[in-house]
Amino acid sequence: MTRATTTARRTVTLQQRPAARVRRRRLPVWAQSLALLVVLLAVWEAFSGRLVDPFYLPAPSAIADALAESAVAGTLWANLWTTVQETAIGFLIGALAALVAGIVFGRSPRVAAVLDPFLVALNATPRVALAPLFVVWFGIGFLSKVILVITMVFFIVFYNTFQGVRSVDATYLRVATVMGASQRQIFRTVILPAATPLIVLGLKLSIPFALIGAVIGEFIASSAGLGYQIKLASNTYDTAGTMAGIFVLMVVAVLIDLVLNRIARRVLFWQPESTERTTNTL
Amino acid sequence: MSIPREPLIELVGVSRSFGRGAGRVVAVRDLDLTVGEGEIITVVGPSGCGKSTLLNMLARLDEPDAGELRFRGRPAAEADVEIGYVTQSDSLFPWRTLLANVEYPLEIRGVPKAERRERAMALLARVGLAGFENHLPRQLSGGMRQRGNIVRALVYEPDIVLMDEPFGALDAQTRLLQQRQLQDICAEERTTVVFITHDLQEAILLGDRVVVMTARPGSIKLVREVGIDRPRDLDHIHEQPRFQHLVTELWDALRDEVLRAAPAVAS
Ligand SMILES: Nc1ncnc2c1ncn2[C@@H]1O[C@H](COP(=O)(O)OP(=O)(O)OP(=O)(O)O)[C@@H](O)[C@H]1O
Ligand SMILES: [Mg+2]
Numbered sequence: 001m002t003r004a005t006t007t008a009r010r011t012v013t014l015q016q017r018p019a020a021r022v023r024r025r026r027l028p029v030w031a032q033s034l035a036l037l038v039v040l041l042a043v044w045e046a047f048s049g050r051l052v053d054p055f056y057l058p059a060p061s062a063i064a065d066a067l068a069e070s071a072v073a074g075t076l077w078a079n080l081w082t083t084v085q086e087t088a089i090g091f092l093i094g095a096l097a098a099l100v101a102g103i104v105f106g107r108s109p110r111v112a113a114v115l116d117p118f119l120v121a122l123n124a125t126p127r128v129a130l131a132p133l134f135v136v137w138f139g140i141g142f143l144s145k146v147i148l149v150i151t152m153v154f155f156i157v158f159y160n161t162f163q164g165v166r167s168v169d170a171t172y173l174r175v176a177t178v179m180g181a182s183q184r185q186i187f188r189t190v191i192l193p194a195a196t197p198l199i200v201l202g203l204k205l206s207i208p209f210a211l212i213g214a215v216i217g218e219f220i221a222s223s224a225g226l227g228y229q230i231k232l233a234s235n236t237y238d239t240a241g242t243m244a245g246i247f248v249l250m251v252v253a254v255l256i257d258l259v260l261n262r263i264a265r266r267v268l269f270w271q272p273e274s275t276e277r278t279t280n281t282l
Numbered sequence: 283m284s285i286p287r288e289p290l291i292e293l294v295g296v297s298r299s300f301g302r303g304a305g306r307v308v309a310v311r312d313l314d315l316t317v318g319e320g321e322i323i324t325v326v327g328p329s330g331c332g333k334s335t336l337l338n339m340l341a342r343l344d345e346p347d348a349g350e351l352r353f354r355g356r357p358a359a360e361a362d363v364e365i366g367y368v369t370q371s372d373s374l375f376p377w378r379t380l381l382a383n384v385e386y387p388l389e390i391r392g393v394p395k396a397e398r399r400e401r402a403m404a405l406l407a408r409v410g411l412a413g414f415e416n417h418l419p420r421q422l423s424g425g426m427r428q429r430g431n432i433v434r435a436l437v438y439e440p441d442i443v444l445m446d447e448p449f450g451a452l453d454a455q456t457r458l459l460q461q462r463q464l465q466d467i468c469a470e471e472r473t474t475v476v477f478i479t480h481d482l483q484e485a486i487l488l489g490d491r492v493v494v495m496t497a498r499p500g501s502i503k504l505v506r507e508v509g510i511d512r513p514r515d516l517d518h519i520h521e522q523p524r525f526q527h528l529v530t531e532l533w534d535a536l537r538d539e540v541l542r543a544a545p546a547v548a549s
Contacts, residue, residue, distance in 0.1 A: 171373045178341045178367035179387040179438070189390070193377040270377040270418050 058240035066233075067244040075229065080248060082225040086142060086214040090149025094210070095203060098154045102161025106195075107187075112162070123155045128216055135221045145217035145225070152213035153206040160202025164195030197271060200264045207256050215249065226252075287318025288354075290363075290442065290474050291340065295349035298335050299499075308499035309335040313349070315493065315502060317442075322468060322475040324485035326536055327495030327503075328543035333478045334370065336500070337444050340476060341367045353441075366435030366443040366473075370450065372427045374419040380406070380430050381415035387438040405433045409463050425456040429463070436467065445477045449484070461487060462516050469513060482536060486528050487516060494535045497543035504535055 027035070041060050048059035058066075070076040105112040131148055138144035168191050176190045218227025226245055233241030293315045299308040310332035317323050327333055338344040339351060342358055342365070353361035374383045381402055388398035406415055409429045419427055428448055435443055449457045465488060468475055479485050485492045486508055494503045510524055519525050 171369055175373045178365055181390045185390050
């Protein structure tokens, strides 16, 4: 009796000790990240102008100055607004078209088989290489950027939707059929929800590409947008201004990702928590 | 002893094969079987002998290559019967709560919300799932999910309930509980059931008649009337001479087929 109690007590203390130690000595993760950022910025600030020519690597303070300057002048906001509009409109049109196409193709294997080689070829074409052509066809304004964004978004969303619709677990379709669901009801109540995780993944993956499409379009020919602002700065060897523009792009991408993750978690409430991180190339 | 029943399901010379040429597999051959209204038929047979194939045809998810399948005397395609189907693996929709899953068949039939809630909740309570209705399938245990599956197949009061090894993945105690619940529900609803299992004792426990199938190509080896009165005391049924006699007789028949299906194990 006594022995058992002692053993139990010992086990408890053994288990508690490491956790307590962790709690005492370690800062929360976000604080550690923040500390690391501060250190990195400080080192960078110290290096620039001493070890590295600020022309190549401007100090964070110089970048902040450049940012503040264009913010005060208002050019930053105008350019940001242009790029966000191009991205958003291109994304909406591209994603919507891709959803419809993905569902139609996914539902009729015949259409999918006939069009498959074309899609493979189109998808293999580097869209960036099409950008100059789009400028010739659609001008240097808003339209050519939106169309570039659409081509970037379309294939990612399309393939994910298509896969989602095709890969619905046959068991779900069978039980729904036996329970007496019509084709329409099966589509609405089984295929769509089952395909949602992949569709959402496609949408999430495509957003950074939408932003990239808009910026590349602006690099090639434009008179507005963050890409234009970055290009203008780099043309005049204004590295601080260039990096200020890149910083804004980064912030926009991170914000969109945050919002999307929040929406995704709400839509996919029924899925187990995943630690998955979406990665993208380019 | 048993009351003559109206035939509900009739299989006449039913065969089904898959693939063509050298890869052709005859899954079932020349099945003849009649299932009466309200009858509980259990089917045992070696793995791969075509039990699921048979069930899929009964569910009208698949058609025989040859022979005839009739429900209440009418060809399967035209027959007006509703069927409940419990799959071998659990198949609750992961995006719906337990309650919404059970309401599903009522929802697609356009049953008003209040009524379908009431019917689903009543059945869930019957199998001890009250209080879990708002859980998602992934938040339930395997046994709870399988009960949910069964309840979903019963809630619209189908004429026939097909079950494909519904308790196959459960531990012995959970199994016994579920068998008991199933027996109670079947007794009350007077549903016709075709129940597949690889467990001979379970087949005798639950069935009015037990069908033993041969190794592939599956056909019917023998059919035995269980003839033990209902309600059956599942805890003590094993001690009854009739039960023991059936186990011995059916196991002799089944063993030969199991060995034929897996000759490597026999030698
Ligand atoms: N859709 C299909 N296509 C090709 N072959 C199939 C198909 N369905 C079943 N078969 C074959 O038919 C045979 C019988 O399969 P079935 O699933 O009916 O067996 P079973 O008796 O249910 O086995 P188990 O007890 O392991 O579930 C198997 O040899 C299987 O490979
Ligand atoms: Mg099977």
